[in-house]
Amino acid sequence: MFITGIILITIGVTFSTLGALGLVRMPDLYNRLQTSTKATTLGAFSTIIGVGFLNPSWLIKTIVIATFILLTAPISSHNLARASHKWGIPLSDKTSVDKYDSKAGKEE
Amino acid sequence: MKKTEFITGSFIALTLVVLLGIFFFQALFQPSYEGKVMPVDNVNLKNRVSLHYVLKNVNNASKYLAMHGMRYFNNRSSVPSQTITYGKSKNLEEGSANEVTSIVVNYRGFDTLGEVTVLFISIIGITMLIGGVVEKKWIKPSLIVRTGSKFLFPFILLFGVYIFIHGHLTPGGGFPGGAVIASGFLLLLLGLENYRFNTKASKVIESLAGLTFVCIGLIGLFTKNSFLANFIPTGTVGLLYSAGMVSLIYVVIGIKVGAELSTGVAELKEGNKND
Amino acid sequence: MIILLYLAILVLGLSALCAIFTKDLLVSVVALGVNSLIVSALFFLMHAPDVAITEAAIGAGLSTAIYVFAIRHTKRQEEK
Numbered sequence: 001m002f003i004t005g006i007i008l009i010t011i012g013v014t015f016s017t018l019g020a021l022g023l024v025r026m027p028d029l030y031n032r033l034q035t036s037t038k039a040t041t042l043g044a045f046s047t048i049i050g051v052g053f054l055n056p057s058w059l060i061k062t063i064v065i066a067t068f069i070l071l072t073a074p075i076s077s078h079n080l081a082r083a084s085h086k087w088g089i090p091l092s093d094k095t096s097v098d099k100y101d102s103k104a105g106k107e108e
Numbered sequence: 109m110k111k112t113e114f115i116t117g118s119f120i121a122l123t124l125v126v127l128l129g130i131f132f133f134q135a136l137f138q139p140s141y142e143g144k145v146m147p148v149d150n151v152n153l154k155n156r157v158s159l160h161y162v163l164k165n166v167n168n169a170s171k172y173l174a175m176h177g178m179r180y181f182n183n184r185s186s187v188p189s190q191t192i193t194y195g196k197s198k199n200l201e202e203g204s205a206n207e208v209t210s211i212v213v214n215y216r217g218f219d220t221l222g223e224v225t226v227l228f229i230s231i232i233g234i235t236m237l238i239g240g241v242v243e244k245k246w247i248k249p250s251l252i253v254r255t256g257s258k259f260l261f262p263f264i265l266l267f268g269v270y271i272f273i274h275g276h277l278t279p280g281g282g283f284p285g286g287a288v289i290a291s292g293f294l295l296l297l298l299g300l301e302n303y304r305f306n307t308k309a310s311k312v313i314e315s316l317a318g319l320t321f322v323c324i325g326l327i328g329l330f331t332k333n334s335f336l337a338n339f340i341p342t343g344t345v346g347l348l349y350s351a352g353m354v355s356l357i358y359v360v361i362g363i364k365v366g367a368e369l370s371t372g373v374a375e376l377k378e379g380n381k382n383d
Numbered sequence: 384m385i386i387l388l389y390l391a392i393l394v395l396g397l398s399a400l401c402a403i404f405t406k407d408l409l410v411s412v413v414a415l416g417v418n419s420l421i422v423s424a425l426f427f428l429m430h431a432p433d434v435a436i437t438e439a440a441i442g443a444g445l446s447t448a449i450y451v452f453a454i455r456h457t458k459r460q461e462e463k
Contacts, residue, residue, distance in 0.1 A: 068263070075256040079249075086247055118404070129396065208433045238456075271436070279432035287440035294448055369445060376452040 001053055008050030016043035028092035029084055037077040044069055196344065203342030204276035204351035212281065213354045213361075217336035220357075221321060224364060228318070231372045238375050248301050257299025264292035272362030276351040282358045286365025293370035297377050305374035310367045317364035324357060388428065395421045406461045408454050416447040 019039020026032045045066045052062030085100060204210045212220055249257075272285030296303055328337035340352035349355075395418060402414035419442030426435035 071256070071260060075252060079253050082250060083247070121403075125396070125400075132392075206433075280436050281433065284433075284436040284440050287437065287445055291440065291444045291448075294445070373445065373448060373452075376449060 001056060005050045005053030008046045008053060012043045012045070012047030012050060014043075015039055015046070019043060027094065029089055030081055030091065033077055033081050037073060040073045040077075041070060044073075198344050202338065202351070202354075203345055204354045205346050206276055206279065208279075209276045209281055209354055209358070210351070213357050214336075214338060217325070217357070220361070221325070221336075224318065224321070224361060227365065227368055228314075231368045234372050235375050246301065249299055253299050254301075257295050261292050261296050264295065265289060268292065268362070268366065272358050273355070274348075275358040275362075276354045277346065277348070282361030283365055285358075285362040286367075286369060289362070289366035290369035290373060294373050297374060305370065305378070307371055307374060310371045310374075314364050314367035314371070317360050317367065320360050321357065321364070324353065324360070328353070384428075388425070391421050391425055391428075395425075408459055408461055409451070412447060412450040412454065415450070416443050419443040419446070 016039050019035050022035025022039075023032050026035055048062050048066045048069070052059040091098060202210050202214050204214075268285045268288035270285075271280040271288060272282050275281035275285070293305065297305060325336040328339050329335045331337070331339045336353075338353045340356070342352040343350040398414045398418045398421070402411045402418065405411050405414070419438060423435045423438035423443065426432075426438055
C-alpha cells in the first residue's frame with residue numbers, strides 16, 4: 001500500500017515537472033496547452049490517488065476527486081484551444097498542417 | 109495633467125503597499141509567544157472538532173471563567189472535566205460538531221438573516237440595472253462541451269446539496285453550497301446554447317426560502333421567548349439529525365443563496381428581455 | 384511550510400499588482416481570480432476551511448464570471 005502510493009506520487013510529480021518545463025520550452029499557445037493538460041490530468045490524478053493509497057481511509061474520496069479532474073480538465077483544455085483558434089491566435093512557424101481551419105470551421 | 113496625477117497616485121499606492129508588506133513581514137519574523145499561537149502538534153486531528161467544542165459551549169465556559177479566571181483561555185491543556193466525545197454525547201446546549209456553524213446560525217443567527225437580505229438587495233439591483241441590455245452573439249459551443257456540461261451538471265448540484273446538508277458536521281454551510289449550485293447553473297448557461305434559465309421559478313423558490321427562515325425564527329420567538337431560539341431537541345453530536353435548528357436553517361439558506369446567485373448570473377448573461 | 388507561505392504571499396502581491404497596472408481588463412479579471420485562489424489556499428493553510436470553501440466558490444468562480452459578463456457589455460480596453 002505504502003510503496004504503491006509512493007510510486008504514484010513520484011509519477012505525478014514527474015509529470016508536473018515535465019509540464020512546467022514544456023510551458024517554458026514550447027513555441028506557441030497550442031503546444032503549451034497540450035503539455036499543461038498532460039500535467040494537470042496525469043500529474044494531479046496520480047498524485048491524488050497516491051495520497052489516497054498512503055492513507056487508506058481517504059481512498060474513496062480521493063477516487064471521486066480524481067474522477068472529477070479526469071472528466072473536467074480535457075473539456076476545459078479543448079474549449080480553451082477552440083476559443084483561441086476562433087479568436088485568431090497565430091500558430092507557430094514550424095506547424096505544417098491545420099485541419100481545424102479548413103474543415104470544421106465551415107461545418108458549424 | 110491626468111498622466112501626472114495617475115503617476116503620483118500609483119506612486120503613493122506603491123509606497124503604501126511596500127509599507128504594509130514590511131509591517132506584515134515584521135509580524136511574521138517575531139518569535140511566537142505562549143497563548144497566541146495554537147499548538148498544532150498536540151491536537152489529534154480526529155478529535156479536533158470535539159476538543160474545540162468545549163470552548164464553544166457557553167454555559168460551561170462561563171462557569172469555568174468564574175472558577176479559574178482568564179488562565180483557562182490562555183492554557184489550552186486544561187480542558188474542562190466534561191469531555192464531549194464524537195458520536196456519544198447527548199443533550200448539549202447546542203448540538204453541532206462544527207463550531208463555526210453554531211456561531212453563524214445559532215448564536216448570531218440574526219446577523220445571518222441580515223446577510224441574506226443584503227445579498228437579496230444586491231441581486232435586485234443587478235436585475236434593475238441590467239434591464240434593456242441587448243443580447244450579444246455567442247460562439248456556438250462544440251459537441252464535447254455540450255455533452256460534458258450536461259453530464260457534469262447533476263454531480264455539481266449533488267455536491268452543493270451535500271455541502272449545505274452536512275453544514276453542521278463538516279466545514280462548509282449554506283453560503284458555499286449555494287455558490288456551488290450557482291456555478292453549476294453557470295456551467296449550464298455557458299455550455300448549452302439554447303438553455304433558458306427560468307427566472308420566475310427561481311424568484312418564487314427564493315422568496316419561499318426567505319419566508320421559511322423568518323417563520324423558523326418566529327416559532328422560536330413564540331415557544332422560547334427569543335427570536336431564532338433553538339426549539340428542536342439537539343441529538344447526539346456528530347450524527348446527521350443532530351443540531352436541531354442549525355441544519356434546518358442551513359438547508360433554507362443554501363436554497364435561497366443558490367437561487368439568488370444563479371438568478372444574478374443568468375440575468376447578467378442573457379439580459380432582461382421578459383419585462 | 385513557512386517557505387510555502389512566503390511563496391504564496393509573493394505570488395499574491397504580484398497578481399494584485401498585475402490586476403492594478405494592466406490596461407487589458409480581461410487580464411486584470413484573470414489576475415483577480417488567481418489572487419482569490421491563493422487567498423483561499425492561505426485560508427486553508429491557516430486552519431479556516433469554512434472561509435476557504437466560500438472564497439474558492441465565490442471569489443474564484445462566480446465573481447470572475449460576473450466580471451467577464453460585465454466586460455462583455457462594455458469595452459475591453461481601459462481608456463486613457
